[in-house]
Amino acid sequence: MFRLLKQVFISIPIGMFTVFKQLFRKPTTVKYPFVKSKMMPRYRGLHFLERYEDGTERCVCCGLCAASCPADAIYMEPAENERGERYARVYEINELRCIFCGFCQEACPEEAIFLGKEYEFADDERDKFTYSKDDLLVKWPREKPSPIKFLRPRRRVHWEEETGRVDLVEDSQE
Ligand code: SF4
Numbered sequence: 001m002f003r004l005l006k007q008v009f010i011s012i013p014i015g016m017f018t019v020f021k022q023l024f025r026k027p028t029t030v031k032y033p034f035v036k037s038k039m040m041p042r043y044r045g046l047h048f049l050e051r052y053e054d055g056t057e058r059c060v061c062c063g064l065c066a067a068s069c070p071a072d073a074i075y076m077e078p079a080e081n082e083r084g085e086r087y088a089r090v091y092e093i094n095e096l097r098c099i100f101c102g103f104c105q106e107a108c109p110e111e112a113i114f115l116g117k118e119y120e121f122a123d124d125e126r127d128k129f130t131y132s133k134d135d136l137l138v139k140w141p142r143e144k145p146s147p148i149k150f151l152r153p154r155r156r157v158h159w160e161e162e163t164g165r166v167d168l169v170e171d172s173q174e
């Protein structure tokens with residue numbers, strides 16, 4: 001009897017007070033997918049491959065990103081274009097292997113590979129998580145400005161049409 005009275009007059013009011021207290025607090029949840037949370041500045045999501053200001057690919061298929069990847073998630077095959085510039089004919093990232101450490105981004109000397117803020121890439125087949133170069137390369141013309149500030153605007157390689165000479169040059173806008 002005493003236990004029942006204690007529940008009715010003490011435990012239940014305490015419980016109800018706890019519930020009503022929450023009514024006046026700011027909600028900590030959002031109605032996803034109708035409302036999307038803004039990710040933290042250091043959040044690392046889906047990769048993307050950047051381009052130069054003229055639309056050419058930045059990646060020279062040097063392999064440093066793959067070498068630095070602890071998850072062995074990056075695969076690439078090189079090729080050369082008609083100007084003798086090296087590029088990645090094949091560039092793939094297996095996002096299921098990736099642990100989003102960001103080492104590939106840190107290792108890249110061409111400021112080509114970045115981890116963006118995209119987190120909506122769940123899928124129902126394992127094969128769909130192998131992202132090809134077409135998936136990763138930013139669309140051209142750009143649909144929106146690059147989220148990466150202070151990108152070197154042009155390739156550092158200078159090509160002389162007449163002599164066929166290729167030199168590394170300083171870019172004054174760096
Ligand atoms: S973020 Fe880390 S694990 Fe993922 S591809 Fe880059 S280096 Fe590999």
Ligand code: SF4
Nearest residue numbers: 059060062063065108
């Ligand atoms: S993304 Fe960068 S590090 Fe990776 S192969 Fe291309 S240029 Fe090299």
